[in-house]
Amino acid sequence: MAYDKKLDLVLVAPNSVPPVCKIMDYGKYKFEQAKKEKEAKKKQKIQETKEIRITPNIEEHDFGFKCKNARKFLEDGNKVRITVRFRGREVNNIKMGENILNKFIEELEDISTAEKAPKLEGKNLFIILAKKA
DSSP states (O other), X not given: OTTTTTOEEEEEETTSSSOEEEEEOHHHHHHHHHHHHHHHHHTOOOOOEEEEEEOTTOOHHHHHHHHHHHHXXXXXXXXXXXXXXXXXXGGGOHHHHHHHHHHHHHHXXXXXXXXXXXXXXXXXXXXEEEEOO
16 A cells, blocks of 8 residues: 555554554655754753852942842853952952852842852852752
């Protein structure tokens, strides 16, 4: 029957009793499947990590501006990494950096959660914020 209609005989369920076959244009079927997979990939959102760099002696206006940017990144569905860079002798005052990061966490706690406690790597102290579920 498939040969007369110039179509393909495709084995759909080989493990069932009796095996199930279908008469269809196999090339067209494969094309449709590839098209559906491509559409599904387009709709996926890839999560990025955006970084905001600050210094321990940041001014109030700059802090507000950085907070606003972090909020925007979080609302877009990205994670935010806030890094406090210590220069020169500022490394001796790590508490200042921790206070700034805690202030960031308090400011953004309505929209985000901190993944870990502040961590020191070399001369940088950082924290990663993710959007609340």
